[in-house]
Amino acid sequence: MIDGFLMFSKALWGFLVQNPVMILYVLGATQLGIIVGMLPGLTATMGVALMTTLTFKMEPDSAVLILVCMYVGAIYGGSRSAILLNIPGTPANAATAVDGYPLARQGLAGKAIGIATTGSFLGSVIGLLLLAFFTPLIGNFALKFKSFEFFWLAIFGIVICGNLTAPKDPLKGWIAGFLGLFVATIGMEPYHAYQRFSFGYMDLSGGIHLIPAMVGAFGFAEIITVMKQPKLEVVKGKIERIFPRYRDISKYWRSIIRSGLVGTFVGAIPGVGEDIAAWTSYDLAKNSSKEADKFGKGSIEGLLVAETGNNSAVAGAMIPVLSLAIPGSAPAAVLLAAMFIHGVRPGPLIMIEFPEFVYQVVAMVLLATVAMFVLGLSMVRPLVKVLAIRRARLMPVVFVLCVIGSYAIQARLFDIGVMVVFGILGYFMREMDYPIAPLVLGIILGTILDKNLIRSLIISEGNPLFFLQSPISLIIASVTLLTFFSRTRWFQALKSKIRDSIKNKIVRRSKPPR
Amino acid sequence: MKQENMPKADFVVSILMMCFGVWIVVHSLQMPRFKEVGANPFSVPGIVPGILGIVIFILSLVVFMRSLTRKGYRFGLNRQTLKNFFHETSLQRMLLTIFICTIYGILMVGSMNYYLSTFFFVLVFLILFQFLDAENVNARGKLLILSVLQAVLVAGIVGAVFRYLFLVDLP
Secondary structure (H helix, E strand, O other): OHHHHHHHHHHHHHHHHHOOHHHHHHHHHHHHHHHHHHOOOOOHHHHHHHHHHHOOOOOHHHHHHHHHHHHHHHHHHHHHHHHHHOOOOOHHHHHHHHHHHHHHHOOOHHHHHHHHHHHHHHHHHHHHHHHHHHHHHHHHHHOOOOHHHHHHHHHHHHHHHHHHHOOOOHHHHHHHHHHHHHHHOOEEOOOOOOEEOOOOOHHHHOOOOHHHHHHHHHHHHHHHHHHHOOOOOOOOOOOOOOOOOHHHHHOOHHHHHHHHHHHHHHHHOOOOOHHHHHHHHHHHHHHHOOOHHHOOOOOHHHHHHHHHHHHHHHHHHHHHHHHHOOOOOHHHHHHHHHHHHOOOOOOOOHHHHOHHHHHHHHHHHHHHHHHHHHHHHHOHHHHHHHHHOOHHHHHHHHHHHHHHHHHHHHOOHHHHHHHHHHHHHHHHHHHOOOOOHHHHHHHHHHHHHHHHHHHHHHHHOOOHHHHHOOHHHHHHHHHHHHHHHOOOHHHHHHHHHHHHHHHHHHHHHHOOOO | OOHHHHHHHHHHHHHHHHHHHHHHHHHHHOOOOOHHHOOOHHHOOOHHHHHHHHHHHHHHHHHHHHHHHOOOOOOOOOHHHHHHHHHOHHHHHHHHHHHHHHHHHHHHEOOEOHHHHHHHHHHHHHHHHHHHHOOOHHHHHHHHHHHHHHHHHHHHHHHHHHHHHOOOOOO
16 A cells, blocks of 8 residues: 555656646646536547547657546536536536526526536545545456456446436347447457458458547437437526535535445446436435435535546546446546557556556646646636527537547547447437446457356357356356346345245334234 | 327337347357367357347346337328428438438538538538528528538638647548
């Protein structure tokens, strides 16, 4: 732990003192992230993906720093439009709108923005502490993982992501996930260099690159959705005091800590993301709050926990990125791709090959968090004007960036086509209630699944019992199957039966004997 | 999409997905086995996509069966419903967005000068959607001038930033 603290201090010193230009990068990227996040139609994923192409030729530490700042800024920035427009700038801020917008309607927009900023700051701080603590632990533990464990981890990622991103209909989440796994098989397969599903096209034999697919699924799909909708109306009225009062925050310290822990944990679950983290934190806070009746009507606590939850998930999502090379969210997936592009190899070996990188990322998150807090409280009034930009003016600019951003990674016109196709696919998937996150997670996990499934089959000679031989495989497989079957009717009925039986026994025991 | 139409959408999409699953499996079975080079039978190229195809088929089948119980096969299509559907403003805006963006991304970029293609795309997008949204017919002249200006600026700035600042070759 002391070594970790020393590496963290060295990284922070390097960013702040040895290379002061980094401070400009931090401020610029975080501010840009806030703007990207606050504009409906520009998501954090798209911002990070587009920024990846812009930072392509930079040094790895500068590039990753800019991407982390963009990520943190964008997740926070969405709270602005959630509060002022009742439209979350990113899906992560959907829970923020529930109490943020009513507060704005009551003439307390400034207070709401101050509370949201403070919640985001505190959530991010809790998240980065857990990032620093758990990443080395999980990374060292993951060194014991072999092919069977990685195979089950890939399947678990798809199942849990599908479960949580499509709570009403997890079947659709799983279909999206397995579709993503299939997309990853397009191109040259790893053992015999055979070109799968390329049909003689050279471009397809190179496979489907993650970033154009993500820019399409999250960017172009969002543009189509935004252009379809009616006009947006910004809440009018003066923005008064922004800086929050101490008692408004300290009163809810328990909720803040709980939301930070829950948000980080949910953020670490593969592919799930900040929106689930925010809703989970919100629901837990509402169920245990003494002011539950205020939730949905402008509750300070509701607003605070939503933002704490979503920002702590940012650091949480980076835990599996660094330790397992599995993203905890869509923007984290782009971050992971960017790390590989810049020659950093996250995964179980990171604590052996690049241990200082983990603490550099912690330092980056800290810098981004502080910048977000400072910029978030100081640049409110000028940035509100940005929200008034008409979508018809903004969306073509966004699409131009999507096109050039998709092209810039590999200088292939084919990638623009991939972006367009995934954009249209992503839009219709959303219309049909098929979540996109499992699709994207599937594309990332597809290579892991492909290699490890074949390796496992070769080692086991097709014997399925080998897949459950090690304790870790058995645990991951059991959790996967439990997650899968937990949504079936007979499991729900069994759960109710057991719960009722326990309740009856407790009631019988508590009744005094006649 | 309205929730009452979801069973119909599920019915159609699940059939497409089942067909897709079958297609994946058939195509995977047709992939070579490399027996002549002594390859391990579990390392053949078709094994992983084949398994994924089967899973996609099974999951889609469950969605299909569920859509049948919810009577998703009853489309209730007639002239009036189709007319109402195609007259919806949101549908028209959606189709227009997809059309313009696809033309730009697939046909224009790469086949003509980047600055020119971007200029025309932004100009057409602004004109079409702002004219659709225009409250005042007399303001269309002003809208046109501003649109041309924005199109020039976007094409110029984006192209220049990517080419000269980020050293990316333009398509």
